[in-house]
Structures are given as structure tokens and as C-alpha cells.
Amino acid sequence: MERDDPAYKGQSGYNPFMLAIYDPWVLGFMSRAVWHLPIPPVVERYRRNLGHRHLDVGPGTGYFIEKAAPPTDIEISLLDPNPHVLHRASKRLAAFHPTSVEADVMKPLPVDGLFDSAALNFVLHCLRGPIENKTNSIRNIADVLVPDGVLFGGTVLGIEEPHSKPARAFLRAANKQGGFDNLGDTAAGLRQILSVSFSDVELETVGSAALFTATGPRPRTSSERA
Numbered sequence: 492m493e494r495d496d497p498a499y500k501g502q503s504g505y506n507p508f509m510l511a512i513y514d515p516w517v518l519g520f521m522s523r524a525v526w527h528l529p530i531p532p533v534v535e536r537y538r539r540n541l542g543h544r545h546l547d548v549g550p551g552t553g554y555f556i557e558k559a560a561p562p563t564d565i566e567i568s569l570l571d572p573n574p575h576v577l578h579r580a581s582k583r584l585a586a587f588h589p590t591s592v593e594a595d596v597m598k599p600l601p602v603d604g605l606f607d608s609a610a611l612n613f614v615l616h617c618l619r620g621p622i623e624n625k626t627n628s629i630r631n632i633a634d635v636l637v638p639d640g641v642l643f644g645g646t647v648l649g650i651e652e653p654h655s656k657p658a659r660a661f662l663r664a665a666n667k668q669g670g671f672d673n674l675g676d677t678a679a680g681l682r683q684i685l686s687v688s689f690s691d692v693e694l695e696t697v698g699s700a701a702l703f704t705a706t707g708p709r710p711r712t713s714s715e716r717a
């Protein structure tokens with residue numbers, strides 16, 4: 492991805508070193524100690540929502556797919572603009588022979604066919620704000636789901652939501668550094684952008700995060716197609 496792309500900063504931090512410490516540091520420590528978000532229920536949600544043809548947008552290390560332990564005949568596509576992420580996640584998930592797609596979720600997705608499920612797990616807080624700007628990412632995923640397909644995931648919410656003191660400090664620092672762009676993201680705003688592209692949206696907040704499930708992908712309106 493070019494450095495002047497608006498999405499550049501949200502993905503550039505996932506270098507081999509970061510990916511090597513991601514599971515113990517982010518998922519093992521940060522999520523519980525800072526975000527107050529235990530990971531095992533997120534794995535369980537992941538397992539519950541997985542369909543046969545599954546798209547993971549922003550897979551990171553591939554932790555959630557591996558821990559969700561899908562059946563071996565599942566068809567998995569991994570989509571991320573960062574080649575280090577794709578390399579690491581596809582190596583970890585080699586038993587499932589995943590397809591890697593180097594692409595930005597903010598642009599129409601260059602994938603083949605339609606998916607039964609898609610995960611957008613802890614990616615939205617990395618995308619450029621304000622939250623209305625992130626509507627495109629949801630739209631692009633809705634476009635590649637079957638009519639009864641499901642989009643699920645989670646995101647860290649912005650500064651207006653109730654956070655612990657360390658969470659506020661981390662949020663400000665990560666937004667200043669550019670890895671996050673979510674200071675203005677709210678649960679209501681998230682529901683709104685999901686509802687543009689899905690008829691049914693379920694959302695719950697846990698600690699600093701919102702976890703969501705969206706079904707009933709809507710076709711694009713004529714103004715969206717223009």
C-alpha cells in the first residue's frame with residue numbers, strides 16, 4: 492500500500508516483530524487489562540458465526556480462526572493490505588489452505604464469489620475516521636455476502652464511551668501515533684453504519700469494545716451505485 496493512501500497508517504504497524512508479540516501482548520494482556528474484554532467469549536462468537544465460505548478481513552495473526560477450530564473443509568479467504576499479516580496468518584492456517592487477498596477493505600473487494608460469513612474483528616478502530624467514513628468498509632463486505640450471510644466482529648470504541656483510565660490513555664496515544672483513528676467512534680455510530688448495509692444488527696458493549704453481528708445484507712441503493 493502506498494504511504495499516501497489514507498488507509499496506510501492503520502495497517503503499517505503490523506510488521507513481523509509486532510505480529511510475533513501480538514497474541515501475548517494484545518490478546519493476552521491488553522484486551523483484559525486495558526480494554527476489559529475477555530477473549531474466550533470472542534472466540535466463541537467467532538466459532539458460532541463461521542460459515543462454510545468465510546472471509547476474514549484484517550486477520551492479524553490468524554488467532555481467532557485457529558482457536559475457533561473450524562471444520563477442515565471450510566473455505567477461508569484472508570484479506571489485508573499488509574503482506575506480513577497475510578504471510579503470518581496463512582502460514583498458521585495452512586491446514587485450511589486459505590486464499591490470501593492483498594487488498595484494502597475501504598475499496599471494492601477483489602474476491603471471487605460470495606461468502607457465507609465475514610469477520611471484521613478489531614479492524615474498524617484502525618480505519619480512518621470519522622465513523623461515517625468507515626461505512627464503505629461495511630458496504631464492501633455486504634456486497635460479497637450471500638443473502639443470508641453474516642458479518643461479525645468487534646471494535647474498540649472512542650473516547651466518549653466509558654473506559655478505564657489506562658484505556659483512555661492508550662486510546663489517545665494510539666490515535667496520536669496513527670495506528671487507531673477512533674476517538675469519535677460511538678456504539679450508536681457503529682450501529683448506524685452497520686444498518687446502512689444490513690437489515691438486522693445486534694450490538695453489545697463489553698469493556699471498551701463493541702461486539703456486533705449483522706445479517707440481511709442490503710443491495711446497494713441507486714445512489715450508492717452511482
Ligand SMILES: C[S@@+](CC[C@H](N)C(=O)[O-])C[C@H]1O[C@@H](n2cnc3c(N)ncnc32)[C@H](O)[C@@H]1O
Nearest residue numbers: 498501502549550551571573595596612613614
Ligand atoms: C488490531 S489487528 C486485528 C487482527 C485480528 N482480526 C484480531 O482480531 O486479532 C487489525 C488488522 O486489520 C488490518 N487492517 C488495517 N487496515 C486495514 C484495511 N484498510 N483493510 C483491511 N485490513 C486492514 C491490519 O493489517 C491487521 O491485520
